[in-house]
Amino acid sequence: MYSFKSKPKSPLTVLKLCCLGLFFLCQGLYADSRGYLDHPKAQQFVAEIRQEESYPADKLTTLLASAEKNQSILDAIARPAEKTKTWAEYRPIFLTQDRIDQGIRFYREHQATFIRAEQEFGVSRYVILAIIGVETRYGKHKGNYRVVDALATLAFDYPPRSPFFRSELKHFLQLEQEAGIDLMNARGSYAGAMGYGQFISSSYRHYAVDFDGDGHRDLINNPVDAIGSVANYFKQHGWQAGAPVASLARYLGDNTGAEQLQAVLHRGPKPQKPNLTILEIKQAGLIADASDDTHYRDSDKATAMAFAGAEGEEFWIGLQNFYVITRYNHSPLYAMAVYQLSEELKRRLSS
Numbered sequence: 001m002y003s004f005k006s007k008p009k010s011p012l013t014v015l016k017l018c019c020l021g022l023f024f025l026c027q028g029l030y031a032d033s034r035g036y037l038d039h040p041k042a043q044q045f046v047a048e049i050r051q052e053e054s055y056p057a058d059k060l061t062t063l064l065a066s067a068e069k070n071q072s073i074l075d076a077i078a079r080p081a082e083k084t085k086t087w088a089e090y091r092p093i094f095l096t097q098d099r100i101d102q103g104i105r106f107y108r109e110h111q112a113t114f115i116r117a118e119q120e121f122g123v124s125r126y127v128i129l130a131i132i133g134v135e136t137r138y139g140k141h142k143g144n145y146r147v148v149d150a151l152a153t154l155a156f157d158y159p160p161r162s163p164f165f166r167s168e169l170k171h172f173l174q175l176e177q178e179a180g181i182d183l184m185n186a187r188g189s190y191a192g193a194m195g196y197g198q199f200i201s202s203s204y205r206h207y208a209v210d211f212d213g214d215g216h217r218d219l220i221n222n223p224v225d226a227i228g229s230v231a232n233y234f235k236q237h238g239w240q241a242g243a244p245v246a247s248l249a250r251y252l253g254d255n256t257g258a259e260q261l262q263a264v265l266h267r268g269p270k271p272q273k274p275n276l277t278i279l280e281i282k283q284a285g286l287i288a289d290a291s292d293d294t295h296y297r298d299s300d301k302a303t304a305m306a307f308a309g310a311e312g313e314e315f316w317i318g319l320q321n322f323y324v325i326t327r328y329n330h331s332p333l334y335a336m337a338v339y340q341l342s343e344e345l346k347r348r349l350s351s
């Protein structure tokens with residue numbers, strides 16, 4: 001019986017084996033140190049960058065050489081979308097005592113900044129606070145993936161979203177030059193969203209502000225910049241200062257008007273730009289709760305929405321500011337969670 005172990009090795013065989021081992025070792029080290037540099041799609045990307053942008057070649061090489069393919073990022077993005085949650089299932093994830101208490105502490109720590117952001121941008125400080133609370137629990141969970149790995153993996157190894165993440169990677173390169181902070185080792189979500197408010201690179205470039213005036217736009221380590229930047233994002237997306245966000249509504253009609261009610265109601269996972277007037281919604285039998293109604297004019301644009309709540313169907317009237325929250329994340333459930341958390345934080349902080 002042939003046995004490799006029992007066969008005596010000649011000095012030449014030993015030398016060959018050593019050489020082979022050294023070869024594989026060197027190849028391993030070589031591959032590790034080249035990261036994404038040898039990936040054909042990354043090479044195309046490099047060629048494009050050299051034509052389009054004035055980005056230093058050596059920096060681009062260093063960055064792509066350091067980027068590593070991360071299978072857990074590909075698993076996360078390809079995970080089948082869970083069944084769309086109902087409002088009854090979604091609300092308890094975000095409207096928790098813990099998240100409210102942590103929000104109160106975070107607000108008190110940065111109260112002057114929140115007040116200044118509200119004054120300068122005209123955006124509710126409680127909405128800014130709720131966004132940061134929903135996104136990262138007030139900066140406690142900003143993500144553990146290296147942003148460069150996330151963007152390179154999704155740009156070069158995930159064809160379905162490749163155009164989007166290639167574009168984000170380009171924005172990231174520019175951002176790295178502009179933001180005035182070291183982003184080479186920045187960490188964020190598996191999709192490359194960064195900092196307290198989880199800004200993707202293009203949003204970071206367009207909406208981040210240096211709110212403490214130190215010359216850097218640091219949304220990752222600096223809560224002051226993060227608070228100002230969320231406020232600026234909302235302002236730039238059409239937030240109306242002092243205007244209401246949404247109201248619970250009651251149906252005053254009867255069964256004969258049910259068809260008319262269904263015709264105005266918006267349901268489902270997509271956001272809707274306010275396309276009805278308050279008057280049209282009233283004519284379909286829906287009226288905002290009495291305490292809120294005084295803020296509305298009949299000509300205000302709004303969306304009438306139905307959510308499957310814990311105690312049955314809830315009707316809501318969403319105004320322009322509700323729509324603006326969906327510019328941050330497209331889900332109406334997300335916007336409703338942010339709104340209700342902001343109201344709860346306001347109530348607690350004002351009492």
Ligand SMILES: [Ca+2]
Binds near residue numbers: 212218222
């Ligand atoms: Ca700053």
